[in-house]
Amino acid sequence: MSNESTRVTQSGRYSPLRYPGGKGKVARFMCEVIRLNGLSDGLYVEPYAGGAAVAWELLITGVVRRVAINDVSRPVYAFWMSVLHRTEELCKAIDSIPLTVDEWDRQREIFLDHTGADEFKLGLAFFFLNRTNRSGILNAGVIGGRNQTGKWKIDARFNKGDLISRIKKIAALRSRVELTGMDAQEFFAEKAGNWNPNTLVYIDPPYYEKGRYLYYDAYAPEDHKSIAESVFRLTHVSWVVSYDDVRPIHDLYSDTSWLQYTLNYSARNASRGKEAMFFSDGLKVPSLPLPLLETARCINAKPLSGGNRVVV
Known part of the structure; x- marks a missing residue:
């Protein structure tokens, strides 16, 4: 199972790959998440790397010191292997x-x-x-x-x-990059035990409804459910999950903090697409920067055991 769904960020343009969707546009948001939660010296992880737009921007600008990128897609993995180890x-x-x-x-x-x-x-x-x-x-x-x-x-x-x-900019930092080509659930099972609490995992699976139009590989509903179960087992690290804003995904992540936002798509048409992010317990959630436009949020004021939620 793989996700090929990231775009080059407009602010830094560090990834040489381009994708439909808005993953590259969340780099500034992830930078603020890392700053607010004191994760700058930790590890940034993308189980669905695709173009890895956020990872490269955070690494090249010095926001984080190490990144781990993973993608089960053999072509994606093969490209990043060549970038890192057959650069010239x-x-x-x-x-x-x-x-x-x-x-x-x-x-x-x-x-x-x-x-x-x-x-x-x-x-x-x-x-x-x-x-x-x-x-x-x-x-x-x-x-x-x-x-x-x-x-x-x-x-x-x-x-x-x-x-x-x-x-060449990415390859120059190869010593700070871990690259794997595993199924996302296999990746969690094998790697998560080695992540310390100073880790931020950004999980961006294929979209639920538009996946079959945007990706070479898409997910079935049971795949999304299995990934959610794997995410909830990541109790010792911080994580952010992003998706298209649809009811089946909200049902899977119903007990988490979330926010909704819109962004411009260039694939197929120029309409604004609705997105949602879900957050691990206790993670401080900043406001979204432009061009992302936040439309609603529901943030836990206390851990889930307290049952106290704030909707803005």
Whole structure:
């Protein structure tokens, strides 16, 4: 199970990947969560890394000293492995790759052979499609169409110099990065016992309702339930969960603090999407910064055993 749902943050633009959704836009919020809760010297964890936009911004700007990113998707994992450990080879490949529809076809063939493709080639193919597909969606078509008659062409989101610069900035901090490619529940089971209380885990699973449109891999309802059960077992660390704002997810996290907000989507259309975040007990929750617009919140004034809740 994997999530490929993050966008490059507009403030820092540290991730070389682009995704539908608004994960990159929450970096400023996570920075404030870390500051308010005294977690700056701890570990920041993303079990569903995708583009890892928040992780890279927090690490590169010095908000946190260490990050752990995980994604079960083999193409995503292969790309980040190349970023961290085959940096020069990857940058040379990006610099020389032709930005044509013929190349798009070739890279798509490599990408579709998830299990058989060479890891480096698979990671490069994933990156190529992420930067040349509409809105970065892996099951969407090429920007500009096959005849390249659209307003934007295949190279519209493929500034080679800028992308190589982002990759090198991340690679320079590889000693502070732990990368894994595990199923999220397996990741929790194997890794969570080693996390100390000074850890913040940001869990951003595939969206409940829009997942089948936005991700190459989506979740079934029972997957969301299983993840919620795994999250509630993380009693010794702080965590934040983000989702689309739908009733089945609120039912799963009904006993937690939460806030609702809206953000602009670029995938498919420019409508405002409703989101929700849920928080571990005792976590101090700051106000959301723009361009996120908070619409409601329900925060525990005391631990759940007190039963005292405040709705604003």
